[in-house]
Amino acid sequence: MITGCSSGIGRAAAMYFATEGWNVVATMRDPSAASELGDLPSVLIARLDVQDNGSIQAAVEAGIARFGSLDAVVNNAGYGQFGLFEAISDSQAKAQFDVNVFGVMNVLRAVLPHFRRQRSGVVTNVSSGAGLFTLPMISLYCASKFALEGFTEALSYELLSQNIRTKLVIPHGGVTETAFSERQAAAAARGAAFEDYGDFVSEVEQAFAKMTAARTISAEEVAGVIFDATTDGTERLRYLIGDDARGFVRARRTLSDDDYVAFMRSHFAKQERS
Structure with missing residues (x-):
């Protein structure tokens, strides 16, 4: 079962698993967006909104009824809240966590419960480089992905006792076939009350535009890593996929905390104020 299959990585993952011979419960909030997925006999399209427990339970039950069991779940559904923290409302902040974490x-x-009864299963959670390092203007998104990373790591200890493997797939550097950055910009939180940030916001948006233009990995490539992580039979937790040309992942993993923070701040030196 895969969540968020209406576009991007979720759709690519559903196609990838189906091509590899798997039965797939491809879930999305609006099943009318299923497109070519709905034409595949090994794919069941099911409505699932991660904020609606009734729809989740119905999708799980439909998948088991159609295919007999569930062997893996890929939690892919998510979005990014872009904008100044001060300009993000309480409801927007809660919505970010409601989708990406809760x-x-x-x-x-x-x-x-189904995995425990059959004493097997794989949980694959799609995270982000923003769960390893942080960038300005996506503080809520980073917070949600850091929470997902911590939750998944801790959960992996519990589930291994039940013979359930847990995986984190971490795309970073941008994915070409997703509208993720564009959706972030459309949902950006800003306003006249925060004019003090004007120059900073302009410069950060330019930096993000360059990052978007430099996206080099495809949704299909990420789908391949999701498939490999889910099916490799190992107890490995994290799988990174992307271009670390800016060195953010390397810095997070190799530098001292002080040096890492200094390195990241150097990318926004113009915004620093005495």
């Missing part, structure tokens, strides 16, 4: 938990609460 939505994953909601899906797992519905799936894990």
Whole structure:
């Protein structure tokens, strides 16, 4: 079962698993967006909104009824809230966590009893480089992905006792076939009350535009890593996929904390104020 299959990585993952001979429960909030997925006999299209427990339970039950069991769940559904923290409302902040963190938990609460009964299963959570390092203007998104990373790592200890493997797939550097950055910009939180940030916001948006233009990995490549992580039979937790040309992942993993923070701030030196 894969969440968020209406576009991007989710759609590519559903196609990849189906091509590899798997039966797939491809879920999305609006099943009318299924497109070519709906034409594949090994794919069941199911409505699932990670904020709606009823739809989650119905999708799980439909998948088991159609295919007999569930062997893996890929938690892919998510989005990014872009903007100044001060300009992000309480409801926007809660929505970011409701989808990216609590939505994953909601899906797992519905799936894990089935995995425990059959004494097997794989949980693959799609994270982000923003769960390893941070950037300005996406503080809520980073917070949600850091939470997902911590939750998944801790959960992996519990689930291994039940013969359930847990995986984190971490795309970083941007994915070409997703509209992720564009959706972030459209949902950006800003306003006249925060004019003090004007120059900073302009410069950061230019930096993000360059990052978007430099995206080099495809949704299909990420789907391949999701498939490999889910099917490799190992207890490995993290799988990174992307271009670390800017060195953010390397810096996070190799530098001291002080040196890492200094390195990241150097990318926004113009915004620093005495």
